[in-house]
Amino acid sequence: MSRSKKLKAKQVYILANGDLRLSANRVCWKEQSRVEQxxxxxxxxxxxxxxRAHDFDRKKRHGFIDSQKRGIEVFRELDPDAPLIIAECVWQYSQHILPGLLTHRGPILTLANWSGMWPGLVGMLNLNGSLTKMDISYSTIWSKNFSDSFFRKSLRQWLNEGEISHDQSHVKNITLLSLPISEVKxxxxxxxxxLANKAIMGVFDEGCMGMHNAIIPDELLNRTGVFKERLSQSALYAAMREVRDEEAEAV
Structure with missing residues (x-):
């Protein structure tokens, strides 16, 4: 049962989802801490x-949610109707927080730093894809220094309205596109x-990097005539160790 305490008006959670790997979380924590400030x-x-939705772990030396179990524990303590910002400066494993986000009723904002050094943006996009796949509503924004007018205006709108209205004038309805007849045929x-002949698609450890968005449901894929053969990276590595150098060099 949830033990959450209701947030007051104009209070917002900041949550930091992390990597499954301790080393990555420790390396990225300094930047995460700076961005949160x-x-x-x-x-x-x-x-x-x-x-802040969860505490810094002194033993692990970072403040990221680093497992699905930890994510579920954190969300048990949160007000499910409160606004929630997921701030990312690290590659994150989406399954850590998807269980909690599935039942969170308050506005959700995913946010990342624009940086060529820190992997927060790609981590956030992984989470965005996973949220979209699960049909969970959210807004999203990123910034290099979080002081530009576009970011501040978007943040203000989300805090006051619970969503961000991005310009989508470049988006075209796919049903309005017309392909050449020869290509359609x-x-x-x-x-x-x-569909008639079928095909097998080898998949190595789907979802292993926390990419829920990359897992194509079998019941949808199968209708196209493609079927998964689930493979193990560890089994591949074990088999590779059995290959002699002469055999490998002859390929």
Missing amino acids: VLSKAIQEEGWSVI TGRSEARKL
Whole structure:
């Protein structure tokens, strides 16, 4: 049973989902801590106060959620109706927090630093894809220094309205696109062949990096004539060790 305490008006959670690997979390924690301080300042300047959703772990020396078990424990303590910001400066394993996000009723904002050094942006995009796949509503934003006008305006809108309205004028409805007749015929012909003859797709440890978004449901994939053969990376490595150098060099 949830032991959550209701947040007051104009209070918002900041949550940091992390990697499964201790070394990655430790390396990225310094940048995560810096970004959270800058982000908290920006939020406070909008008249809101920040509540960190979970504590820093002194033994592990980082403040990331680093397992699905830990994620479930954290969400048990949170107000399910409160606004929640997921701030990322590290590659993150989405399954750590998807169970909690599935039943969280408050507005969700995914946020990352724009950096060529820290993997927060790609981690956030992994999470975004997973949330979209699970049909969980969220807004998203990123910034290099969290002081630019676009970020501040977007943050203000999310805090006050619970969502961010991005310009989508570049997006086109796929049903309005028209392909050349010859390409349509080729596509349909190949699709019929695939459905009739079937194909096997080898998949190594799907979801192993926390990429829930990359797991294609079998019941959808099978309808196209493609079927998964689930393979193990460890089994591949073990088999590779049995290959003699002469055999490998002859390939």
